[in-house]
Amino acid sequence: MNQKKSKTPMIVTLVLVAAIYVAVFIAEQTLPATSMLFTVLKKGAVYALVAVSMNLLNGFTGIFSLGQAGFMLVGAYVYGIFTIPVDQRASVYQYFDGGIVQFTVPVVVAMIMAGLAAAFFAFLIGLPVLRLKSDYLAIATLGFAEIIRAIFQWNGLGPVTNGSNMLRAFPNFNDFNIRDASGNTVVYLSTLIPFIIAGVCIALIMLLINSGYGRALKAVRDDEVAAEAMGINLAHHKRLAFCISSFFAGVGGAMLAMYQTTVQAKSFTSAMTYEILLIVVIGGIGSVTGSVFSSFLFVACSEWWLRFLDEKQLIGDFEVPLLRTGFRMVVFSVIIMIVVLFFRRGIMGDKELPDLLSRRNKTKGRAAK
Amino acid sequence: MWDTIFPYLLSGVSVGGQYALIAIGYTMVYGILRLINFAHGDVFMVAGIIMVYLAASGLPLWLCIPLVLLITVAVGFLIERAAYKPLRSAPRMSVMISAIGVSYTLQNLVLYITGGLNKQYPTIPGISDTISIGAAKTKVVTVITPFLVIALVVALVMLINKTKIGMAMRAVSKDFETSQLMGIKINNVISATFIIGSFLAGVGSILFFTNYPTVIQTSGAMPGLKAFVAAVFGGIGSIPGAVIGAFIIGIMENIIKGLDVILFKLGVISQPVGLATFSDAFTFALLIIILIVKPTGLFGEKVTDKV
Numbered sequence: 123m124n125q126k127k128s129k130t131p132m133i134v135t136l137v138l139v140a141a142i143y144v145a146v147f148i149a150e151q152t153l154p155a156t157s158m159l160f161t162v163l164k165k166g167a168v169y170a171l172v173a174v175s176m177n178l179l180n181g182f183t184g185i186f187s188l189g190q191a192g193f194m195l196v197g198a199y200v201y202g203i204f205t206i207p208v209d210q211r212a213s214v215y216q217y218f219d220g221g222i223v224q225f226t227v228p229v230v231v232a233m234i235m236a237g238l239a240a241a242f243f244a245f246l247i248g249l250p251v252l253r254l255k256s257d258y259l260a261i262a263t264l265g266f267a268e269i270i271r272a273i274f275q276w277n278g279l280g281p282v283t284n285g286s287n288m289l290r291a292f293p294n295f296n297d298f299n300i301r302d303a304s305g306n307t308v309v310y311l312s313t314l315i316p317f318i319i320a321g322v323c324i325a326l327i328m329l330l331i332n333s334g335y336g337r338a339l340k341a342v343r344d345d346e347v348a349a350e351a352m353g354i355n356l357a358h359h360k361r362l363a364f365c366i367s368s369f370f371a372g373v374g375g376a377m378l379a380m381y382q383t384t385v386q387a388k389s390f391t392s393a394m395t396y397e398i399l400l401i402v403v404i405g406g407i408g409s410v411t412g413s414v415f416s417s418f419l420f421v422a423c424s425e426w427w428l429r430f431l432d433e434k435q436l437i438g439d440f441e442v443p444l445l446r447t448g449f450r451m452v453v454f455s456v457i458i459m460i461v462v463l464f465f466r467r468g469i470m471g472d473k474e475l476p477d478l479l480s481r482r483n484k485t486k487g488r489a490a491k
Numbered sequence: 492m493w494d495t496i497f498p499y500l501l502s503g504v505s506v507g508g509q510y511a512l513i514a515i516g517y518t519m520v521y522g523i524l525r526l527i528n529f530a531h532g533d534v535f536m537v538a539g540i541i542m543v544y545l546a547a548s549g550l551p552l553w554l555c556i557p558l559v560l561l562i563t564v565a566v567g568f569l570i571e572r573a574a575y576k577p578l579r580s581a582p583r584m585s586v587m588i589s590a591i592g593v594s595y596t597l598q599n600l601v602l603y604i605t606g607g608l609n610k611q612y613p614t615i616p617g618i619s620d621t622i623s624i625g626a627a628k629t630k631v632v633t634v635i636t637p638f639l640v641i642a643l644v645v646a647l648v649m650l651i652n653k654t655k656i657g658m659a660m661r662a663v664s665k666d667f668e669t670s671q672l673m674g675i676k677i678n679n680v681i682s683a684t685f686i687i688g689s690f691l692a693g694v695g696s697i698l699f700f701t702n703y704p705t706v707i708q709t710s711g712a713m714p715g716l717k718a719f720v721a722a723v724f725g726g727i728g729s730i731p732g733a734v735i736g737a738f739i740i741g742i743m744e745n746i747i748k749g750l751d752v753i754l755f756k757l758g759v760i761s762q763p764v765g766l767a768t769f770s771d772a773f774t775f776a777l778l779i780i781i782l783i784v785k786p787t788g789l790f791g792e793k794v795t796d797k798v
Contacts, residue, residue, distance in 0.1 A: 186584055186587075250779060250782075250783045251779070253783070254782055254786065256583065256584070257525075257527050257583070257587060258723070258782055258786065260527070260587070261527060261719065261720075261723065261778065262778065262779055262782055264716070264775075265716075265720070265774075265775030265776075265778050265779060266775065266779070268716075268771060268772060268775050269772040269775050269776060271772075272768050272769050272771055272772035273772070275768055276765055276768045276769070277764075277765040277768070278764055278765055286768075391709075391712075392712065392716070393595075393598070393709070393712070396591050396594070396595055397595075399588065399591060400588075400591070400592065400595065403588050446603075446606075447603075447606060447607075448599070448602045448603030448604075448606065448607065449603055451599035451602060451603065452596075452599050452600055452603045454599070455592070455595050455596035455599045455600070456596065458592055458595065458596070459574065459589075459592045459593070459596055462585075462588055462589050462592045463574065463577055463578070463589060464577075466581065466585055
């Protein structure tokens with residue numbers, strides 16, 4: 123690990139990432155805004171951030187937490203509550219006299235608040251839960267996510283959370299598009315902005331992972347007792363990782379709210395956590411690049427590439443059997459099971475993109491995608 | 492006051508019994524494989540769906556019930572062989588992820604088959620009839636459930652304590668590797684565990700869906716999680732513990748569901764405050780409290796971690 127690494131792969135990676143951003147920007151200006159590509163890119167960016175935040179816990183710290191959906195819910199709600207325009211509140215909170223929050227904050231501030239709120243919840247939950255081990259911890263975090271969901275649906279909190287009714291009318295991704303005076307869109311930014319938000323957050327997580335703290339977290343993952351013997355404060359590091367992961371899950375929740383344009387507590391179920399966990403597993407537990415890749419792959423497969431399985435297909439006069447609504451998800455889950463059973467290291471194992479590049483450069487392999 | 496609480500108590504005992512049947516599957520699998528079988532709740536749901544389709548195909552009900560149990564057992568057996576056996580030497584987390592994958596697959600499969608629609612569970616004559624006990628009106632199944640559960644549990648405890656396979660199960664749950672060295676066929680024991688668990692989940696599904704007669708791909712998730720909590724509450728690995736835990740959770744959950752009404756009739760509150768929302772959350776709060784206060788549950792054995 124300590125051998126001196128060449129800087130080239132890192133630079134190539136940065137150039138690649140920059141190229142992707144430019145490509146996204148150009149695609150957005152040229153292709154029709156209704157293209158399926160943008161749905162995938164937007165949702166993929168949201169899932170990438172959430173998956174990386176989960177990977178920080180499950181892959182880098184060895185805390186097997188299943189509370190991600192709960193923290194996303196907190197983030198989504200905090201974002202929604204503080205950004206719904208004041209003149210819309212009467213119609214959104216129609217059963218609660220317009221609600222009690224009667225001001226809005228800028229989008230960026232709301233997103234940071236979303237993260238902080240999720241981190242705060244994580245801090246509280248972490249106090250009892252982080253003392254538990256492996257599968258008990260998993261089930262306890264899952265339980266907390268359910269409790270959070272119940273609290274946000276409670277009518278007693280209706281003036282703040284709108285009870286079990288949905289929040290809507292807050293700024294979403296499309297509001298990032300720059301329009302001229304007559305309302306025509308001049309510059310499309312609705313895909314680039316989520317990319318930038320997710321990119322910045324993931325970069326921050328990368329910096330953390332590569333710092334001294336990150337190495338301490340990996341030590342905790344590999345052997346708690348040994349790590350403690352080396353002077354790492356277990357409780358402190360676990361709590362830190364838990365709060366930071368939840369912070370980004372909260373920001374991810376806010377982004378999901380923007381993507382969906384509405385928020386309702388009942389959609390943040392344990393099934394959502396499972397999906398994110400499967401993304402992390404497919405990408406490789408312990409690889410940030412893997413989580414990002416597999417998020418886009420997962421979203422693209424489930425939303426786009428496998429769509430044809432849901433419709434009747436004719437080859438000549440032959441109607442392919444079995445194809446109807448829902449078949450896509452069956453095929454998809456079978457693929458996931460194959461990955462889980464036979465390719466347990468996922469797409470990337472625990473490698474990052476620069477690692478791959480440096481090996482390929484040595485072997486003069488083909489250029490990375 | 493008694494008249495107000497009694498109906499909730501009654502349905503609590505009934506639901507608790509149904510949770511108990513699922514919880515036994517969790518606790519036995521955990522006892523042997525140290526695996527939270529996340530797919531168990533979905534096996535329970537699949538049993539419900541199979542019943543719906545068998546009944547719709549025109550088979551007489553007396554034939555449907557044994558067939559449902561048989562197919563459910565087969566499903567449980569196949570899941571273990573396909574998804575857990577290849578991972579026998581893998582880290583525990585991989586097996587748990589595989590269980591989550593199976594749960595996801597089963598739900599999607601059922602979504603495909605049903606088209607995502609609520610399916611009406613067939614009425615089973617005899618246990619679907621309404622009877623009244625004191626002030627409460629309820630279905631016969633509510634009354635039958637606790638007795639059936641106790642009978643099944645007694646039979647199961649006998650099986651575990653008196654038969655050879657039961658002895659093997661106890662040995663495997665004590666020490667996986669040593670029992671393998673002693674010539675116990677681990678795979679057979681594990682299969683037997685899954686077969687028993689799925690059978691009980693099948694029985695549980697017949698009772699549960701007679702009371703709540705719609706089945707959809709997600710209807711196994713909540714009962715599954717609650718049954719797992721019951722198993723942890725009672726001390727994972729302990730069958731009597733799981734049953735007692737399940738009854739406590741079932742009763743508490745139903746009382747909280749009716750707490751608004753009860754408090755209103757007692758004059759404590761003047762208008763409903765919507766406490767029923769917390770009936771699910773309560774179960775998990777209970778889980779977290781028990782994990783902090785007594786992580787081994789009510790009847791669990793103390794385990795020490797070796798470095």
